[in-house]
Amino acid sequence: MNLPPVLGERRAGLMLRLVLNGLTQAGATIGSALLVKLTFDRFIDQPQALSATSLVWFGLGFLVLALIHAGMRMLERIDAEQLGQGYVHQVRMVLYIHLSSLPPRKLQMRSRGSIMLRFVGDLTALRQWTSLGLARLIVAGVAIAGALLALALISWPLAVTVGAVVIPGTALSLVMGKPLLQAAREARRRRAFLAGNLNEQVASMAVVQVSGQTRREQNRIERQSSRLKTALILRAWVIGGLRAVTTATTAIATAATLITGALLVSDGQTTPGTVVAAMSIVGFLVPSLRDLGRVYEYWQGARVSIEKIHQFLDNPAPVAKSRGTSDLRDGAGHLVFSNVSVYGSLTDFSADAAPGSVIAVVGPNGAGKSTVLSLVARLVDAERGTVRLDGKDLGKLARDSLHRVVGIASPDLSLLRGTIRKNLRYRWRSAPEAELARVRELCGIDELLDELPDGEDTRIAEGGSSLSAGQRQRIVLARAILGNPPVLLLDEADVNLDPDASAVFNDILSNYKGTVMMVTHQLDNALRADVLWYMENGKLIATGRPDELLQSDSRVAGFFRLHEQQVLAS
Template sequence: MLASVGVAGTDAAVAKFVEPFIDRIIVQGDLGLAKMVPFFVIILATFKGGSRYIQEYFIRTAGQLAIQDIRNRMFEHSMRLSVRFFARHSAGNLMSRLLNDVNMVQTTLSNILVTLFKESLTLIALTAVAFYTDWQMTLAAFVVIPLTVYPASVIGKRIKKFSRRGQGAMGDLTSSLEQAFTGIKVIKSFATEGMEVDDFKRQNLSYYRLVRKQLKYAAGSSPIVELLSSLGAAAALWFGLDRVMSGEMTQGQLFSVLTAITLMYMPLKHLVKVNNVIQRALGAAERMFEVLDEEIEIADQPEAVELSRCKGSVSFERVNFAYEDEPVLQDFSAEIRAGEVVALVGPSGAGKTTLIGLLSRFYDPGSGVVRIDGHDIRNLSQKSLHQNLALVDQETFLFNDSIRGNIRYGCPDATDEEVIEAARKAYADEFIRQLPEGYETTIGDRGVRLSGGQRQRLCIARALLRDAPILLLDEATSALDTESEAMVQQALGNLMRDRTTIVIAHRLSTVIHADRILVLQDGRVCQSGTHQQLLEQGGLYKRLYDIQFNE
């Protein structure tokens, strides 16, 4: 703040020193004072330069720290939002808000705060000098300043409107990029590169058109201020010359006021431009705060219970659940004993994966209760809940990290020996050691450098290392060939030992040995029993079995 005052004070001093420069040096010929002018110029330039350096460094640093805090808060908040939120928003759009929108606000805080402080204080200082020297002449120049408020306001609103739409278009563009790069194998296999390029160009053109509208309005602000400023300067000059002719003010006072007014219009133009940039940033900030203001749907209760290692009994009591207005589970009830292997089968859309999501508390049921060892999971802390669950999903998600880092994910304190033992039980140790860097091999984004079976075995090793008492298997072998499936099934056998296991599988051959099979249809249990019992009962399970094994 002091440095900003120093910069503004220097400009005011320049305007004030014009008066003695004209009256005592030009008019009266004071040579002694004339010899001092170069020193005054050097001193003022040095002082202004030092003040500007301090001002810009500290204000820009403060802006960067503020944005860093906002970006951290956005990411932290988004990590606490429910899976339902991420189902409604594309990954690319959220990435755009976290990166592009924050960057726009960052640029505003870093650059505009400097201009805002400097130009505002400069405007105040120059106005004070002008009014002190001759208030009547200054007042004549100030008549036009209120006229700049309306066009600046209108232009600012338009810029904000198109900025928000432009940031939305950038989100769509980022989403297209993320989708194209993630699905590059599909794109190439269908030879649709040209179609994707055309789609990207179309979205890029849409973004350009919105940016062009912002530029159109921003470009119109300076000429308007220039025109109004010239009217004010002309009025002040006409009034000032008349007063000099009548002897009411000196030539030095006239030029001092004119210098102050001329210097004053420059920060005024900058402030109008600042308003345009701020309006663009506000459009981006609104999208940022939409994420920050998103209500956390799944949150710990104020006095949430910390669940220690559970025995593993699970119960669903008259559970109802719907995605938006689409019912998925209706009055669903089931009891799973500790250590029991229960398979969930049924047609697509019957609610099998939803049950896994409810038990993991990715969602809360519309009504009914989900319990672990008799505890309503809504009363448990989410961290302790998930420490008792291990999920092996059909989507084998691995991080762009080393194999060791991926297996250790979720158990960062595990020793190297424990990592290797988990890999051995998952039948992954052999292929890992054949890799050039062994456990230190970086596997690429989503594990693209590995086969499907290898990725799945790493996911099983990760679950083994977690050593949770409840295991959730969601189509863990659905995308594997016969040889890979056989090896993964062996790994799963090690993983399922002495654990409560809930298995979802479309391939009935993988659930034949389950202790109990629940057959789901339209969100309800329509059959329950062992494989042999269900075959003897007939019904939906028998029909699914006949269809698969006839094939």
């Protein structure tokens, strides 16, 4: 996936407006210079010809040109921001679309801080380059070219003088580009380390505190912050040097113009009005040249961000799939796994889940149980083999088209920040009230809402942390069964339930009409299943009725016995 072009999405029109803006600013500057020349030449050569009326007209002329110039600068800023924000908005959506297409397993391999840095820090650098860099480069470049051309027409020796100073200064600025790029990369790298660590600390502060590691983590943050500070100060040294070159260039150009003008006047080759007019043009060039110095700084920062964005987009995402799942919504829920392999999790896994059955998937940690459920939800894709639902290959369907066909509840699929109403409806926003009422009654949500001050409009924190574990799990279960999807996946959804939530879980197992696959370590819940799949090391070892396997297979019996011992020990 590539970044969108800067000129796309009607931004070419903004570019043209910026070019016209630069021409207008150059025209206003040239007009002001000519008025200055005319005023001084008349005042020195024919002071008696300057009447009050002519002075008023000259003053009005300067005022009009000043207002034109001021108006153009205002419009430049507005158009530049529209250019930058429009481009960054498009890039942001490209990043999010790519992010939402990546399997969760790939996302888990990246730190949240580094991902957030793409959306915040890197997009800020892109906006600065587009709004404050590229836009200013267009306007200032056109305006400077026009002003230098006018200066050449007024006095070519003065134009040569200014060019002789500006060209070496520009070349020196370009030479400083490499150390600036290196400094920007180092600062970006240090910022990513710190952002990733802070993001982890915010999510896991309770673990840090109860483990007595607060001081250790403080020291770690202090080291990372100190390294970031050093990198930013080094970057500031390079930027300061670049700005010093720009400032020196403009100051030398001003002094050289004044000295050369004085020599030309003394030799009778030009008039004082011409020198003053040239000085006014140089005065216009000074802020433009300073702006161009900042442009290079913005570009180097944007180059680093573009590299990081490309690295993120280079993670291959699944190709577009068919969205034809409407015929699966009323399906029987027949699941067939055929020689499925997922690197590090499953090897040639084959199994058949009969329609309407309850399947308990059990086994030691790392056996691949959650991977089996993730394959059905398309949270993980098979590297070999197929998973079929009612005859359709799930691997050929778009991931987000399965939300009405497969419901899933898991401690890893937390609640979202917002209202309870939003969380209940999240899978099916247009769910009818009758269906919502059914789900609320089945999951005991109405009783939960009675305990909350604002009912369904009660706002909850990220992850549902403002609710108890049992309250959270009831809402998660309600979200999963809304619409009665043909397949319901319960990935250790019976862990740490209070009595009310346990009763809800048991009712769902007993009364659900579709196919249920649950990963569990609880013997009582496993015995409620129609079929038990026992897994080890990514393979299906045994399958059959739970009570029969407990009697006939020592591995299954040993697994539950060991789990019970671990629970008692803890």
